[in-house]
Amino acid sequence: MMDRLLRINMSAEGGPMVSTVPVGVYAGLGGRALTSAVISSEVPPLAHPLGEDNKLVIAPGMLSGSVAAMSGRISVGCKSPLTGGIKEANAGGQPSQVLARLGYAALILEGKPKDGDLYKIFINKDGVKITPDNSLRMLGNYDLVEKMKGEYGDKIACISIGPAGEMKMSAASIACTDIEVRPTRHAARGGVGAVMGSKGVKVIVLDDTGMASRAPKDPEKFKAANKAFVEGLKKHSVTGEGLPTYGTNVLANVINEAGGYPTHNFLWGRFPGVSLISGETQAETEIARGGVATHGCHRGCTIRCSGIYMDKEGHYLTKQPEYETVWSHGANCGIDDLDAIAMMDRLDDDFGLDTIEMGATIGVAMEAGLARFGDAQAAINLMKEVGKGSPLGRILGNGAAVTGKVFGVERVPVVKGQALPAYDPRAIQGMGVTYATSTMGADHTAGYAVTANVLKVGGYVDPLKPEGQIELSRNLQIATAAIDSTGMCLFIAFAILDQPETFQALLDLLGSFYGNPMTGDDVTALGKKVLTMERDFNERAGFTNKQDRLPEFFKKEKLPPHDTTFQVADADLDKVYNW
Amino acid sequence: MIDPDHLYKADIGSANHLFLSLHDDFIPSFFSFLQKGFMIQAKVGCSVRSLLHDQFDISEAYMDHCIQTIFIDGKPVDDMDTTTVQDGSTLALSSAMPGLLGAALRRGGHYAPMRSQITHEKSKKTLEVKNGQMMIKLFNLTLRDLGPLFLDRGLWVEAEDLRVFFCKRSDNFWGGCSRARVDGGDVEPRQLPHFAWTGALIHLQLKAT
Numbered sequence: 001m002m003d004r005l006l007r008i009n010m011s012a013e014g015g016p017m018v019s020t021v022p023v024g025v026y027a028g029l030g031g032r033a034l035t036s037a038v039i040s041s042e043v044p045p046l047a048h049p050l051g052e053d054n055k056l057v058i059a060p061g062m063l064s065g066s067v068a069a070m071s072g073r074i075s076v077g078c079k080s081p082l083t084g085g086i087k088e089a090n091a092g093g094q095p096s097q098v099l100a101r102l103g104y105a106a107l108i109l110e111g112k113p114k115d116g117d118l119y120k121i122f123i124n125k126d127g128v129k130i131t132p133d134n135s136l137r138m139l140g141n142y143d144l145v146e147k148m149k150g151e152y153g154d155k156i157a158c159i160s161i162g163p164a165g166e167m168k169m170s171a172a173s174i175a176c177t178d179i180e181v182r183p184t185r186h187a188a189r190g191g192v193g194a195v196m197g198s199k200g201v202k203v204i205v206l207d208d209t210g211m212a213s214r215a216p217k218d219p220e221k222f223k224a225a226n227k228a229f230v231e232g233l234k235k236h237s238v239t240g241e242g243l244p245t246y247g248t249n250v251l252a253n254v255i256n257e258a259g260g261y262p263t264h265n266f267l268w269g270r271f272p273g274v275s276l277i278s279g280e281t282q283a284e285t286e287i288a289r290g291g292v293a294t295h296g297c298h299r300g301c302t303i304r305c306s307g308i309y310m311d312k313e314g315h316y317l318t319k320q321p322e323y324e325t326v327w328s329h330g331a332n333c334g335i336d337d338l339d340a341i342a343m344m345d346r347l348d349d350d351f352g353l354d355t356i357e358m359g360a361t362i363g364v365a366m367e368a369g370l371a372r373f374g375d376a377q378a379a380i381n382l383m384k385e386v387g388k389g390s391p392l393g394r395i396l397g398n399g400a401a402v403t404g405k406v407f408g409v410e411r412v413p414v415v416k417g418q419a420l421p422a423y424d425p426r427a428i429q430g431m432g433v434t435y436a437t438s439t440m441g442a443d444h445t446a447g448y449a450v451t452a453n454v455l456k457v458g459g460y461v462d463p464l465k466p467e468g469q470i471e472l473s474r475n476l477q478i479a480t481a482a483i484d485s486t487g488m489c490l491f492i493a494f495a496i497l498d499q500p501e502t503f504q505a506l507l508d509l510l511g512s513f514y515g516n517p518m519t520g521d522d523v524t525a526l527g528k529k530v531l532t533m534e535r536d537f538n539e540r541a542g543f544t545n546k547q548d549r550l551p552e553f554f555k556k557e558k559l560p561p562h563d564t565t566f567q568v569a570d571a572d573l574d575k576v577y578n579w
Numbered sequence: 580m581i582d583p584d585h586l587y588k589a590d591i592g593s594a595n596h597l598f599l600s601l602h603d604d605f606i607p608s609f610f611s612f613l614q615k616g617f618m619i620q621a622k623v624g625c626s627v628r629s630l631l632h633d634q635f636d637i638s639e640a641y642m643d644h645c646i647q648t649i650f651i652d653g654k655p656v657d658d659m660d661t662t663t664v665q666d667g668s669t670l671a672l673s674s675a676m677p678g679l680l681g682a683a684l685r686r687g688g689h690y691a692p693m694r695s696q697i698t699h700e701k702s703k704k705t706l707e708v709k710n711g712q713m714m715i716k717l718f719n720l721t722l723r724d725l726g727p728l729f730l731d732r733g734l735w736v737e738a739e740d741l742r743v744f745f746c747k748r749s750d751n752f753w754g755g756c757s758r759a760r761v762d763g764g765d766v767e768p769r770q771l772p773h774f775a776w777t778g779a780l781i782h783l784q785l786k787a788t
Contacts, residue, residue, distance in 0.1 A: 242677065253719070254681070255684075259697060260694075270653075278718075280614055429695070431693065472693060
């Protein structure tokens with residue numbers, strides 16, 4: 001069962017107060033659907049993101065804690081200190097499965113402590129224990145997790161913040177531990193770590209010893225659906241071969257060749273050093289040093305797109321940096337040194353920072369003249385300023401928009417205050433529609449998921465129609481919101497995209513688990529419901545269509561090599577949420 | 580990044596020919612040249628499909644199922660049969676890629692309209708089939724699957740890149756090299772990092788042992 005909400009009021013007199021309540025009106029929701037429902041209905045839209053009225057909601061997906069493959073994503077929701085709107089950031093790692101097996105549909109942190117203490121929360125089958133522990137103050141995530149292992153053993157999963165979260169930086173992430181109990185998986189976007197920091201919570205330690213996997217209502221159908229689902233993932237060339245072999249950074253060469261690989265703070269669409277930092281080179285380097293190029297981030301992952309990156313001496317440095325990270329700290333800053341990029345990935349994970357936001361921020365800082373493009377050591381030094389919390393570090397740790405404003409930079413790649421990921425919307429216009437209109441700020445995963453014509457989301461889209469890109473973005477955002485609610489890794493989308501039988505297997509997994517057959521229309525309805533809630537919250541927070549725009553330079557500056565600008569009309573962008 | 584203009588202007592005729600026999604475990608170490616781009620001579624003015632199948636002996640099944648993403652001069656190609664390669668073209672081959680962008684760049688895919696502004700347009704005129712030279716880039720699974728074929732067949736790479744590459748090789752690598760010949764004459768493999776190449780390009784041919 002996953003039928004309870006664990007609410008922890010950090011403002012309570014006498015210290016944090018725990019209440020376990022039935023899931024109530026949120027029954028049947030999971031992941032993003034649940035986090036956005038809680039934030040939308042319980043958080044005043046005009047609340048300060050770091051104030052006591054904001055809430056931090058941590059929710060496993062609908063299938064998390066079961067034996068369903070790929071079901072280990074966890075969603076974190078709040079009002080974002082970076083965008084000022086609703087936020088859902090999700091991560092892999094072990095916590096989703098463990099929290100779900102403990103029976104909680106969500107953990108909700110409310111209020112903020114009056115005493116200024118820093119707390120750790122331990123949750124197991126016997127209940128919840130909250131302890132002030134100021135010895136954890138300003139610990140990096142790696143040292144923190146080691147300390148927790150010393151206290152609670154190595155069968156735990158941790159959800160934690162680093163110094164950036166404690167300093168309430170808008171680029172702060174929330175770390176989730178992986179299979180090896182390392183803090184490498186992050187709910188990174190939108191400053192969710194700052195909200196956890198504002199609640200005075202440093203770490204949530206989860207231990208599901210003695211708890212069984214969540215049981216499906218129809219075990220036989222569930223087992224058959226899971227088998228078909230896994231077979232579908234394995235037989236598809238992307239999920240069965242490309243991603244496991246090279247990881248997400250397999251995209252680098254291809255996006256670069258397409259001229260859509262933002263370089264030198266979105267000045268160019270191609271990076272001369274791409275072959276030195278590509279997924280192909282990365283995998284070869286990892287294997288040569290005794291690392292791993294094919295690795296899952298949570299148990300039950302069959303795609304295994306991650307890896308383990310060793311330094312030149314063969315010692316563990318970080319998990320395999322993702323495509324977005326290699327781009328943000330690499331091409332975007334003119335850096336073609338994989339070891340330097342891996343070091344920055346390690347620092348991001350340790351300080352608790354969003355790698356996309358930090359790479360974009362350093363790119364803006366380089367444009368401002370704080371460092372030279374291509375100077376890897378200078379970039380690492382800037383990262384360390386953030387970790388220290390120096391005045392410069394505080395500026396950088398609050399993201400690209402703040403940094404651009406402080407240093408007078410015009411080319412600042414953000415939407416709703418959040419940095420753009422690694423695809424230039426001038427080369428791939430459809431992506432720009434999603435960047436501009438997503439409820440989350442610029443987010444590559446917001447419209448990432450499954451094909452409209454397989455899902456029949458919003459009807460068949462004629463790609464030849466001029467408004468096709470608006471419809472595509474709309475349908476993709478609906479589908480993604482639904483997938484994010486299941487707890488499934490978005491990478492399942494590739495197999496679903498091409499294989500209707502694999503999509504059917506996913507529907508059967510959900511249907512057999514909950515005992516209610518599910519259809520594509522149900523998925524559509526769920527996605528629309530989530531987006532409607534999010535959009536409504538943002539409107540009540542003061543957002544208008546003026547926030548659904550790309551920065552001006554995308555319309556004015558041509559992007560080499562194709563010399564294109566972003567050409568989707570504002571009036572068309574305003575149609576995305578018309579349904 | 581390799582500069583196609585620079586390479587095309589380089590004189591292929593002045594390039595040394597390096598033939599290297601080595602253990603097949605070390606063939607993948609040369610893949611860095613293949614993702615960066617290498618020169619070949621071929622009949623140009625034909626379709627992409629004809630080039631890959633008729634001249635490079637790549638099977639129809641492999642082309643249809645594994646080469647899912649194709650670029651000519653950085654522009655995504657949707658139709659291998661109607662798109663022609665020209666003298667001086669850069670042709671990049673990739674398997675299917677993840678993500679929405681991966682789906683958008685896939686040839687003929689549903690999301691192709693998302694990148695319509697950079698899509699390769701079909702040639703309006705019929706081109707003459709003639710000898711030419713072009714650059715090839717291999718990415719991801721095509722690197723693994725087709726790389727050894729191109730290296731066995733022979734290709735041109737920049738001499739400076741090869742020099743730097745050889746300088747970074749370990750004893751283990753040199754221990755796996757059984758024979759090296761430059762322009763038909765035997766050379767001690769371990770001397771290759773110090774060899775005085777005569778041109779900007781080298782014609783490299785590998786033989787796996």
